[in-house]
Amino acid sequence: MKLSGKVAVVTGAAQGLGRGFTEAMLQQGAKVALLDIKVLDGRKTTKELASQHGQDKVLFLPCDVTDKGQMESAFQQVLRHFGQLDVVVNNAGVSEHGNWEMVLDVNLRSVIHGTLLGLDHMSREKGGAGGLIINIASMAGLLPMFHGPVYAATKHGVVGLSRSYGTPFHFALTGVRVCAMCPTMADTPIQPPRVASTPEEQLKADAHWAYVDNQGGLLQVSEVVDGFLQLVADDSKNGAVMRITKQKGVDYQPYGGGGQGVPYASRNTRSKL
Numbered sequence: 001m002k003l004s005g006k007v008a009v010v011t012g013a014a015q016g017l018g019r020g021f022t023e024a025m026l027q028q029g030a031k032v033a034l035l036d037i038k039v040l041d042g043r044k045t046t047k048e049l050a051s052q053h054g055q056d057k058v059l060f061l062p063c064d065v066t067d068k069g070q071m072e073s074a075f076q077q078v079l080r081h082f083g084q085l086d087v088v089v090n091n092a093g094v095s096e097h098g099n100w101e102m103v104l105d106v107n108l109r110s111v112i113h114g115t116l117l118g119l120d121h122m123s124r125e126k127g128g129a130g131g132l133i134i135n136i137a138s139m140a141g142l143l144p145m146f147h148g149p150v151y152a153a154t155k156h157g158v159v160g161l162s163r164s165y166g167t168p169f170h171f172a173l174t175g176v177r178v179c180a181m182c183p184t185m186a187d188t189p190i191q192p193p194r195v196a197s198t199p200e201e202q203l204k205a206d207a208h209w210a211y212v213d214n215q216g217g218l219l220q221v222s223e224v225v226d227g228f229l230q231l232v233a234d235d236s237k238n239g240a241v242m243r244i245t246k247q248k249g250v251d252y253q254p255y256g257g258g259g260q261g262v263p264y265a266s267r268n269t270r271s272k273l
């Protein structure tokens with residue numbers, strides 16, 4: 001997809017990878033709606049990007065992605081404001097902490113909802129023009145993560161969701177590509193502190209940072225963004241799972257023949273909003 005003139009929604013765009021994806025799409029001529037629960041940070045980021053790219057190119061919408069009503073309203077506002085929708089980046093995510101249900105809600109349930117909203121607004125069978133959905137999973141969506149089991153479970157779910165909606169069956173109906181990105185640990189605020197508050201948390205932190213150090217350090221946001229732009233541009237990639245690591249850079253998770261999904265699924269088995 002060429003991004004010039006396109007309209008994108010990015011969740012969790014106030015900082016980190018989401019801000020990186022947003023800036024990259026603006027630089028390629030897209031207009032971007034930034035959704036984030038952090039209102040002050042979101043407004044600050046949006047103001048900075050507006051000064052660089054033009055007020056008409058950005059829109060900040062305060063949005064808790066776990067609130068279905070807020071998400072539905074945000075997507076409606078994007079359509080009203082920009083008149084179209086071409087790209088959805090379900091990026092908002094939280095790291096593992098005490099409240100496992102919140103991790104599940106943000107990292108998986110909201111990504112499912114964001115994917116369904118994207119399909120609802122872009123799918124050709126619903127009068128849309130087709131488009132692209134990129135769901136931000138993690139290498140923890142492909143590998144076990146003993147210090148983040150629930151986090152890893154949500155990211156495994158994001159991979160499965162993206163591969164399933166990225167099958168020829170759905171593309172024939174929707175014209176919407178759906179892919180997942182699986183970066184390893186990158187230099188953003190999601191990283192846990194090196195010094196934890198409890199001995200148990202310190203054990204996990206030590207394992208986390210030992211892994212990072214063993215991998216050659218953290219990925220830079222720019223490395224993840226480069227992979228993102230490659231995935232956006234490559235219209236041959238549907239249902240693809242992009243990996244980004246320090247050792248191998250950007251590549252794709254190989255799957256066997258089963259990657260095309262089950263040969264049969266009646267229309268009424270498909271999820272509704």
Ligand SMILES: NC(=O)c1ccc[n+]([C@@H]2O[C@H](COP(=O)([O-])OP(=O)(O)OC[C@H]3O[C@@H](n4cnc5c(N)ncnc54)[C@H](O)[C@@H]3O)[C@@H](O)[C@H]2O)c1
Nearest residue numbers: 012016017036037064065091092093138185186188189190
């Ligand atoms: N940084 C990494 O090491 C890494 C690696 C692989 C995958 N990821 C994934 O990339 C995505 C972005 O993470 P990041 O590293 O930029 O982290 P980050 O903490 O810097 O950014 C996450 C953003 O999501 C927003 N957010 C959190 N909960 C929200 C909610 N309920 N509603 C709306 N917005 C919400 C936050 O306010 C924040 O702006 C996440 O899904 C994360 O799991 C990160």
Ligand SMILES: CC[C@@H](O)/C=C/C=C\C[C@@H](O)/C=C/C=C/C=C\[C@@H](O)CCCC(=O)O
Nearest residue numbers: 095096138139140143144145146147148185
């Ligand atoms: C602790 C989980 C969560 O709270 C922290 C997330 C930190 C970074 C973002 C995450 O998506 C990156 C994950 C990268 C994982 C790479 C490989 C894993 O399998 C880790 C393997 C080593 C381990 O199990 O600790």
